[in-house]
Structure formats: C-alpha cells, structure tokens
Amino acid sequence: MPVIRMLRRVVGPMLLRPACGCSTSVLPVRFLGTSPRQVAADANYHSASFSETDHPRVLITGGLGQLGVGLANLLRKRFGKDNVILSDIRKPPDHVFHSGPFIYSDILDYKSLREIVVNNRITWLFHYSALLSAVGEANVSLARAVNITGLHNILDVAAEHSVRLFVPSTIGAFGPTSPRNPTPDVCIQRPRTIYGVSKVHAELMGEYYHYRYGLDFRCLRYPGIISADSQPGGGTTDYAVQIFHDAAKHGKFECNLDSSTRLPMMYISDCLRATLEVMEAPAESLSMRTYNISAMSFTPQELALEVLKHIPEFEITYNVDAVRQAIADSWPMNFDDSNARKDWGWRHDFDLPELVTTMLNFYGSNTRVARAN
Ligand SMILES: NC(=O)c1ccc[n+]([C@@H]2O[C@H](COP(=O)([O-])OP(=O)(O)OC[C@H]3O[C@@H](n4cnc5c(N)ncnc54)[C@H](O)[C@@H]3O)[C@@H](O)[C@H]2O)c1
Numbered sequence: 001m002p003v004i005r006m007l008r009r010v011v012g013p014m015l016l017r018p019a020c021g022c023s024t025s026v027l028p029v030r031f032l033g034t035s036p037r038q039v040a041a042d043a044n045y046h047s048a049s050f051s052e053t054d055h056p057r058v059l060i061t062g063g064l065g066q067l068g069v070g071l072a073n074l075l076r077k078r079f080g081k082d083n084v085i086l087s088d089i090r091k092p093p094d095h096v097f098h099s100g101p102f103i104y105s106d107i108l109d110y111k112s113l114r115e116i117v118v119n120n121r122i123t124w125l126f127h128y129s130a131l132l133s134a135v136g137e138a139n140v141s142l143a144r145a146v147n148i149t150g151l152h153n154i155l156d157v158a159a160e161h162s163v164r165l166f167v168p169s170t171i172g173a174f175g176p177t178s179p180r181n182p183t184p185d186v187c188i189q190r191p192r193t194i195y196g197v198s199k200v201h202a203e204l205m206g207e208y209y210h211y212r213y214g215l216d217f218r219c220l221r222y223p224g225i226i227s228a229d230s231q232p233g234g235g236t237t238d239y240a241v242q243i244f245h246d247a248a249k250h251g252k253f254e255c256n257l258d259s260s261t262r263l264p265m266m267y268i269s270d271c272l273r274a275t276l277e278v279m280e281a282p283a284e285s286l287s288m289r290t291y292n293i294s295a296m297s298f299t300p301q302e303l304a305l306e307v308l309k310h311i312p313e314f315e316i317t318y319n320v321d322a323v324r325q326a327i328a329d330s331w332p333m334n335f336d337d338s339n340a341r342k343d344w345g346w347r348h349d350f351d352l353p354e355l356v357t358t359m360l361n362f363y364g365s366n367t368r369v370a371r372a373n
C-alpha cells in the first residue's frame with residue numbers, strides 16, 4: 001500500500017477526533033506507544049480524576065511572579081485554602097508564606113515535580129513559571145531551559161497523573177508576519193523572541209498531548225497584564241504597570257516604548273477570572289484548546305491622557321528602549337477573542353477608564369483625584 005495512503009488510514013481518525021477532554025486514545029496504546037517517559041501501557045490518561053462534587057487539588061508553578069499569588073487567592077476562595085499549593089524557586093515573603101500552602105519546586109527537576117504531584121494528589125496544575133519577553137532576550141539559554149525543557153516536564157507529569165493542565169500563552173506568541181489588527185486565534189505565528197517561540201511550542205505541544213494522550217490541556221493567550229499589588233517580571237508591557245506607581249508617587253513617568261505603540265492589555269482580575277472560567281468550562285464547550293482573550297488596547301499616549309484626567313499635573317516623557325520597542329512593534333495591536341466569548345462565555349469587566357481609576361486608587365492618589373474633580 002502506498003505510504004501516503006497507509007498514513008492517511010492510520011492518522012486520519014486521530015486528526016478528526018473531536019476537541020473534547022475525552023478519555024481513550026483513538027489508536028491502541030501499543031501502536032501509539034506509551035508516554036515519552038515510558039509509563040506502563042495500561043496507564044490511565046483520562047482527564048481530571050476527581051469527582052464532580054470534590055474540589056480539585058491545585059498546584060501553581062512559578063507562583064511568586066506577577067500573577068501567581070493573585071491566582072492562589074482566587075482559587076483558595078473557591079476551593080479552600082489547603083487545596084491550593086503555591087510553588088516557586090524563590091523564597092516567599094511572610095504574608096504569602098502564611099496565607100496558605102507553599103512548596104519549593106524547580107520545574108527543571110522532573111522527579112521532584114512528580115513527587116509533589118503524587119504526594120499531594122494534584123488534579124489541576126497551573127503552569128506559570130517562565131522567563132518573559134525582555135528578560136528572555138537577555139538570557140536566551142535560561143529562557144530556553146525554563147520555557148521549553150520545563151514545559152516538557154510539566155506536560156509529562158500532567159499526562160502521567162491525569163492532571164488537568166493550564167498553560168498561559170501570550171500576545172507574544174505572534175510575530176511581524178501575523179495579522180496585527182485584529183489578530184485571530186488561528187493565523188501565522190512566527191514570533192522573533194525566544195519567549196514567543198517557546199510559547200508557540202507550548203501551545204502546539206499541549207494540543208499534541210491532548211490529541212495523542214488525552215491530556216486535558218487548556219491555554220489562554222493573555223494580553224499584557226496590569227496589576228497593582230504585584231510587580232511584572234521583565235516583559236515588554238511592564239510600562240503599563242510602572243506608570244501608575246510613578247504617576248501617583250512622583251507625578252511623572254519616563255516611558256520605554258514610543259507614544260504610539262498600541263498593545264492589548266488586561267486588568268489582573270479579568271485575567272485570573274478568565275483562567276478559572278476556562279478551567280471550569282465543560283470540555284464539550286471547548287472547540288479549541290488555545291484561545292485569545294481580550295479586554296482593551298491602548299498606546300502610552302492614550303493611557304497618559306486617561307491618567308491626566310485624575311492627575312492634571314502628570315507628565316510623561318519618552319526614552320525608547322530599542323529591544324522592547326522592536327518586540328512591541330512585532331506584536332498584535334488588537335486581539336480577536338470572539339471564539340472565547342462564543343464557546344465558554346468570556347467577557348471582560350475592566351475597560352481603560354475603570355482600569356485607571358482602580359490602579360490610581362490603589363496607589364493612594366485619592367487626594368490628587370479628588371483635587372482634579
Ligand atoms: N504578566 C503578563 O503580562 C503575562 C502576559 C502573558 C502571559 N503571561 C504568562 O503568565 C505566566 C505568569 O506570568 P508572570 O507575569 O507571573 O511571570 P513572572 O516573570 O512574574 O513570574 C515567573 C515566575 O517563574 C519562576 N521561575 C523561574 N524559573 C523557574 C523554575 N526553574 N522553576 C520554577 N519556577 C521558576 C520565577 O521565580 C517567577 O516567580 C507566565 O507563563 C507568562 O508567560 C504573563
């Protein structure tokens with residue numbers, strides 16, 4: 001039989017399999033082989049093994065960055081404090097250490113990851129460890145190790161232990177040849193940063209494990225995330241966090257991106273709620289496993305004008321960082337998230353005016369705001 005016809009007969013049904021979190025492989029295990037870590041052939045690759053009435057047992061990796069502590073707070077309110085374990089390779093500050101379970105976990109250490117998942121009967125894993133776009137360009141080999149090798153460990157441990165896995169992707173998974181305004185879910189993805197390349201790799205590997213091993217993989221492409229009580233970890237969108245601190249404390253801000261650089265952004269509470277919602281969505285509602293999510297899109301100049309409404313003496317100046325600017329110029333300007341809205345009911349709460357009011361209130365600029373009004 002010609003090779004192409006034979007392949008089509010064998011692989012065809014696998015490619016046509018619906019995008020649900022359903023259980024068995026379409027091909028017999030002896031044909032597919034076992035997982036890359038050679039787990040026994042009768043291993044169970046089904047999705048989350050807790051019953052519907054139980055709470056999931058959650059592990060968050062890289063949890064001490066900009067997003068992890070907020071996610072842990074949200075999940076602990078929903079599932080109980082002791083059901084959510086925060087982990088990182090850094091030492092937690094006191095308030096984090098005393099707010100719920102914390103554990104040291106280096107995602108490059110596969111055996112220790114497996115031990116944590118087994119000993120704590122983990123059923124959901126939120127994989128937040130990463131090097132972001134700007135720090136990734138400054139240390140490519142570390143970014144490659146953490147973002148790619150680390151992801152392989154996470155995929156294997158999740159597949160072997162029937163763990164539902166969330167991995168965030170990013171606007172950075174697109175590049176200069178992608179449509180930028182708007183950027184749909186499925187289009188050309190040729191990013192030019194190690195961060196972006198590793199995130200496209202994560203999207204594709206997660207989907208591959210889903211179709212091949214039945215891994216319940218779920219992924220959202222986040223815009224730049226803006227938070228008040230946690231600091232960004234070295235990305236291109238960091239200016240949109242720092243501006244609020246500097247505006248409230250000093251009345252001025254030096255921006256490292258050009259005034260007209262338009263990027264998709266989102267307030268952290270929308271981002272974390274979206275993450276929980278997609279993890280709770282019934283598998284049959286997910287027509288895809290990787291979704292764009294969107295809230296707002298603005299330039300530094302537009303953000304500064306909104307800040308000026310609260311702080312009339314606010315001044316913005318520009319001192320463009322060439323590396324960050326080149327990255328930003330290759331990223332989407334607007335994100336098309338219509339599939340997330342249609343499939344699992346995504347909707348954002350914060351637009352630019354609410355974002356600015358909330359951020360400035362956090363930094364205690366109420367007196368300036370009051371004076372301006
Ligand atoms: N913050 C954003 O604007 C944004 C936007 C899009 C996507 N994301 C994604 O969301 C996730 C969380 O982002 P964040 O902003 O909190 O990142 P962050 O850079 O603030 O935090 C990442 C964490 O990973 C940890 N880490 C590094 N190496 C590790 C290792 N070997 N083992 C375990 N942990 C390790 C770091 O200590 C750090 O605490 C990342 O995957 C990021 O790509 C973030």
Ligand SMILES: C[C@@H](O)[C@H](N)C(=O)O
Nearest residue numbers: 132133170235236237
């Ligand atoms: C956009 C996102 O992935 C991150 N904040 C970065 O700028 O690298």
